[in-house]
Amino acid sequence: MPASSSRTDRSARLTRWLVTLPPALFLVVFFLIPALIMAAASFREPGEFGGLAPLAERGFSLDAYRFVLDDVIYAWILAKSFAVAGLTTLLCLVLAYPLAVLIVRSPKRRRDLLVLLVILPFASNFLIRIYAWMIILGPLDLLYSPVAVIVGMVYVHLPFMILPLYTNLEKHDPALLEAAQDLGAGGWARFWCVTWPLSLPGVLSGSALVFIPVLGMFAVPELLGGTGDLLIGNLIKEQFLDNRDWPLGAALSLLLTLAVLAVAGLSSALTRNRGQM
Amino acid sequence: MALLEIRNITRRFGSLEAVKDVTLDIEAGEFFTLLGPSGCGKTTILRMIAGFDAPDAGELYLDGRPLAGMPPEKRPVHTVFQSYALFPHLTVAGNIAFPLEMAGRSRDEIRRRTTETLALVHLEDKGDAFPHELSGGQKQRVALARGLVNKPRLLLLDEPLGALDAKLRERMQGELIALQREVGVTFVFVTHAQQEALALSHRIAVMNEGRIEQLDVPEALYSTPKNRFVADFIGTINLIAAAVVEASRHGLRLAAPGLGEIAAPVHGAVAVGSNGALAIRPEHLRISGHADRAGLKNHFAGAVVEYLFLGDVTVYKVRLDNGLLLEALATNAGPGRARFHEIGDRVSVEWRHDAGVFLPD
Ligand SMILES: Nc1ncnc2c1ncn2[C@@H]1O[C@H](COP(=O)(O)OP(=O)(O)O)[C@@H](O)[C@H]1O
Ligand SMILES: [Mg+2]
Numbered sequence: 001m002p003a004s005s006s007r008t009d010r011s012a013r014l015t016r017w018l019v020t021l022p023p024a025l026f027l028v029v030f031f032l033i034p035a036l037i038m039a040a041a042s043f044r045e046p047g048e049f050g051g052l053a054p055l056a057e058r059g060f061s062l063d064a065y066r067f068v069l070d071d072v073i074y075a076w077i078l079a080k081s082f083a084v085a086g087l088t089t090l091l092c093l094v095l096a097y098p099l100a101v102l103i104v105r106s107p108k109r110r111r112d113l114l115v116l117l118v119i120l121p122f123a124s125n126f127l128i129r130i131y132a133w134m135i136i137l138g139p140l141d142l143l144y145s146p147v148a149v150i151v152g153m154v155y156v157h158l159p160f161m162i163l164p165l166y167t168n169l170e171k172h173d174p175a176l177l178e179a180a181q182d183l184g185a186g187g188w189a190r191f192w193c194v195t196w197p198l199s200l201p202g203v204l205s206g207s208a209l210v211f212i213p214v215l216g217m218f219a220v221p222e223l224l225g226g227t228g229d230l231l232i233g234n235l236i237k238e239q240f241l242d243n244r245d246w247p248l249g250a251a252l253s254l255l256l257t258l259a260v261l262a263v264a265g266l267s268s269a270l271t272r273n274r275g276q277m
Numbered sequence: 278m279a280l281l282e283i284r285n286i287t288r289r290f291g292s293l294e295a296v297k298d299v300t301l302d303i304e305a306g307e308f309f310t311l312l313g314p315s316g317c318g319k320t321t322i323l324r325m326i327a328g329f330d331a332p333d334a335g336e337l338y339l340d341g342r343p344l345a346g347m348p349p350e351k352r353p354v355h356t357v358f359q360s361y362a363l364f365p366h367l368t369v370a371g372n373i374a375f376p377l378e379m380a381g382r383s384r385d386e387i388r389r390r391t392t393e394t395l396a397l398v399h400l401e402d403k404g405d406a407f408p409h410e411l412s413g414g415q416k417q418r419v420a421l422a423r424g425l426v427n428k429p430r431l432l433l434l435d436e437p438l439g440a441l442d443a444k445l446r447e448r449m450q451g452e453l454i455a456l457q458r459e460v461g462v463t464f465v466f467v468t469h470a471q472q473e474a475l476a477l478s479h480r481i482a483v484m485n486e487g488r489i490e491q492l493d494v495p496e497a498l499y500s501t502p503k504n505r506f507v508a509d510f511i512g513t514i515n516l517i518a519a520a521v522v523e524a525s526r527h528g529l530r531l532a533a534p535g536l537g538e539i540a541a542p543v544h545g546a547v548a549v550g551s552n553g554a555l556a557i558r559p560e561h562l563r564i565s566g567h568a569d570r571a572g573l574k575n576h577f578a579g580a581v582v583e584y585l586f587l588g589d590v591t592v593y594k595v596r597l598d599n600g601l602l603l604e605a606l607a608t609n610a611g612p613g614r615a616r617f618h619e620i621g622d623r624v625s626v627e628w629r630h631d632a633g634v635f636l637p638d
Contacts, residue, residue, distance in 0.1 A: 179362035181349045182327055183423065184379035193375070197366045 035257070042250035050244035064251035074235075074252070078259070081232040084146075084221075085214040088153040092161040092210050093203065095154070100165035100202075101195075104172075118162050126156070130223050137224065144226030152220040160209040168202025169195070204267050212260050232256055278341055280305040280463055281326065281431060286335030288321050295321045296332070297487040303431075303465060308457050310466045312474040313484030314510070319467040323433045326465065328352050339430060350379070355429040359436045361420040363408040369419050370395065370404035376427040394426040397456065414445045421453075425460055434466045438473065450476050471511045475499065483507050499558075501544050501634050508556040508636060515562070515603045516554040521635070524549050529635055531555060535599030540574055540630035547635060557633030562605035564593055568623040576627045579603070581618045593618060595626050 043060045045053040068074045103114045121129060133152055137143040142151070172195065180190045218233035225231075230238075232252065239249030279302035288296040296318040303309045311319045324330035326337060328349035337344040344352065355376065363372050370391050377387045395401050398418035408416060417437060424432050438446045438453075454477060457464050468474050474481050475495045482492040483506070491503045502508035505516070519531035519539060524547050531539040533555070541555050568578045579597040593605045603626055607617070618624055 173360075173362070175358060175360055175362040176364060178329065178349075179356070179358060179364075180375070180379075182329075182354075182356045183376040184350050184427070185375075186350050189379060193378075194364060 038250045039254055042247050042254050044247050046245045046247050050246065052246055061247075064245075064247040067248060068251055068255070077230055077235055078232050078255070081215055082259070084149065084153065084231060085211045087150060088157060088214045089161075089207050089211045091150065091154045092158050093207065096158060096161035096165055096206065097199075100162050100169050103162075103166050104169045115163075115166065118159050118166075121159065127219070127223075129155075130220060133224060143224065144228070146225065146229060148224040149221050149229060149231075152224040153214050153217065156217075156220060157210040157214060160213070161206040164206040164209065165199065165202045168199050172198055204270065208264060208267055211263065215256060215260060279303060280307075280340060281465075282336075282338040282341075283322075283326075284336045284338070286322075286325060286332035286337065288318070288325065288330065289333050294487050296325075298335070299487075299489055300335075301482055301489065301492060303463060305463055306461055308454070308464045308466065308477060308479045310468060310474045310478035310481045311484055312468055312471060312481050312510075315469050317484045318487040319469075319484060320435055323356070323435055323465065323467055326431065327354055327356050327433055353430040354433060355424040355427070355431075356433040356435065357420045357424045357437045359439050361408075361416045361440075363416060363419055363423075365408055367407075368404065369400060369406050369408070369411070372408065372419055373422045373426050375423060380427055382427075390426055394422045397425070397459070398422045398452075413441055414449065417441065417449060418452075421456065425456075425462060428460075429462060432462050432464050434464060436468055437466075438468070438470075446473075453477060475511070483510060485510075502556060502636070505554065505556070505636055508634075513559055513604060514556045515559065516556055516636075517601065517603075518552075518554050519635070520552045521547055521549050521637075528630060531635065533599075536577055536597065536601070538574075541633055541635050542631045544634050547637060551637045553635055553637035555633050556636050557628060559592065559604040559606040561628050561632040562603060563627045564595065564605050564607060564618060564624050565627065566618065566622070566624060568625050570625045570627070573627075575630060576625050578623065578625055581620050581622045581624055583620065584618070591617075593624075595624060597626065 041052060042064050043062065044055065045058040045061055045063065047053045099118075103111055103118075106114060130152060133148070133155065134143055137148050137151065142148050176194055176198070177190055180194045185193060216233045216236075218231070218237045221229055221231045221234055236249050236252045236256070239245045239252065243249075281303040283299060283301050283303075286296060286299050287294065299318075299322065311322060313319055321330060325332055326344075328344065328347060328351075331345065339352070339354070364375065367375065373394055374387050374391045377390055382390070391404070392401075395404055398421055400415060400418055400422070403411065403415060403419075408419065411419065417440075420437070424434075438449050441449060450473060453464075466474075466477060475498075478495055480492065480494055481498055483490045483498065485506050491498060491507045498507060498511055502511060502514075508514045508516070517533055517536070517539070519533040521529055522532045522538070523530040524543065526543070529541045529543055529547060531541055533539055539555060547553075564581075570576045577597050579595040581593055582596050582602070583594040585592040589609060591607050591609060593607065595603050595605060597603060605626060
């Protein structure tokens with residue numbers, strides 16, 4: 001009956017709207033609009049005492065971008081930030097993978113306990129945990145060095161790698177490993193030919209969850225890396241709080257956002273090319 | 278020397294003896310089947326052959342060499358799992374090439390053998406498809422191809438047709454027979470479906486509660502089951518309780534309570550006076566409308582209580598005058614002969630003196 005089927009169609013559509021509207025609204029109000037304001041700000045002139053110069057007097061300008069492109073130091077800091085983010089992601093992956101495997105292979109009751117331990121650090125304040133690292137690294141003569149920054153970054157982001165990996169590995173059908181072994185695969189071959197490729201979606205989402213926040217992180221480099229070791233996050237923060245050059249800060253964070261989007265696009269393209277998992 | 282020798286293997290899980298003192302030989306080139314109800318230990322035996330499990334007692338020998346201590350990846354034995362366990366991240370060709378790659382074959386050989394094996398299972402055009410794009414029957418063929426491609430000494434198949442619908446199942450049975458004949462690999466097949474076992478196998482071991490009840494060729498299992506379990510498990514059979522009155526070289530004379538005397542053939546030694554049952558297949562019973570013939574040898578009067586017209590045959594259920602319910606099969610050959618007897622008809626049930634087998638208790 002067309003009449004009733006169109007009615008169910010309409011009510012299904014209504015439900016879909018009701019469910020998706022609130023999050024969509026939230027994203028528009030708290031992400032899209034601020035991002036657009038930020039983008040607009042990057043084309044303005046800085047005000048004398050911070051903020052932005054009145055639009056009527058100074059209008060739009062490309063000064064902030066010109067400034068960034070003129071000085072190679074900005075490109076250098078962006079590259080360094082990417083390197084730190086990449087290294088942190090890699091170290092997190094190397095540390096988190098065996099841990100996730102260990103958790104998945106534990107008996108059910110121990111597994112829940114181990115997952116709890118992974119997220120337990122979130123129960124205490126982030127800054128306190130970083131200060132704790134200062135106390136640990138100080139006597140080792142590592143404080144205010146690139147090593148300290150990496151250690152801090154890895155420490156903070158490790159759970160974000162472990163959890164997606166764990167969620168992925170837990171879903172693997174043990175029959176596949178048995179089939180691989182049956183067909184002649186030894187321990188390493190089973191890992192590289194079955195477990196690893198099947199875990200790639202987890203690896204990619206974990207990597208994104210580590211890589212992207214590390215790029216924007218300023219607290220860790222500031223507290224553990226000292227003043228000599230600026231990353232892009234510190235630079236942006238400085239423009240807003242210390243230098244009072246909002247357009248420059250806005251331009252830098254817009255460039256960072258674009259870079260992150262490029263990385264995210266690349267990683268999702270990679271996943272899609274792997275076919276359905 | 279048999280290809281695979283299984284010697285007195287026992288496997289316990291806690292207090293449960295899943296496999297009890299099983300001994301059997303599997304010959305090269307054979308289509309061998311382990312048949313039994315769910316939970317009788319078939320999978321446990323397969324896992325011990327594949328190397329995923331080890332017997333608590335007893336030994337296995339492949340080509341005369343003991344298998345103990347050899348890990349699964351080193352055994353020239355491959356398995357087709359009921360769930361297929363295809364690698365979801367590899368294409369059909371990738372799945373089939375997997376064992377060749379693990380064996381370190383050359384790139385040329387891998388390509389050639391993969392193509393050959395794809396053709397063998399009629400999936401030439403599916404090499405680039407992923408498992409999730411295949412139908413159940415196609416997945417089944419990929420699993421078979423993957424198990425066969427590296428020419429194992431033994432291919433183990435654990436209820437491989439269990440997940441298919443009836444029609445497809447029948448077709449795959451035909452393909453399995455053809456495939457096994459073509460590649461000549463020894464198959465050890467596990468199933469709980471007796472018809473499937475009868476249709477496919479060269480030899481069948483009927484299992485019950487971890488033990489082998491009877492090991493024989495399908496015809497022998499069907500016509501001369503050794504005990505009630507086998508008789509009951511394979512096909513449909515009528516059991517007529519009786520005691521042995523006389524035993525000679527020519528046959529048995531049995532006394533059935535409420536029926537009278539029955540003449541039956543001898544299979545092995547039977548002691549006079551022993552109790553048991555005459556097991557006789559429905560197709561060995563004849564039904565005629567002459568109820569008055571009761572009283573002749575192996576003729577008994579009764580009434581039709583139910584019939585099932587199946588097209589080629591009709592199955593009658595007849596209640597004899599002593600209350601025993603028998604099932605008889607009448608073929609429907611000839612025009613207009615689809616059905617003879619109506620419910621309630623008085624009939625005579627008859628069988629030859631050399632039909633059936635006496636099973637002592
Ligand atoms: N790993 C195990 N632990 C405990 N019991 C098991 C295990 N594997 C099988 N069993 C038990 O052994 C018996 C035989 O199992 P199985 O060989 O799988 O039977 P089948 O394949 O004939 O259905 C069953 O009762 C089953 O519950
Ligand atoms: Mg089983």
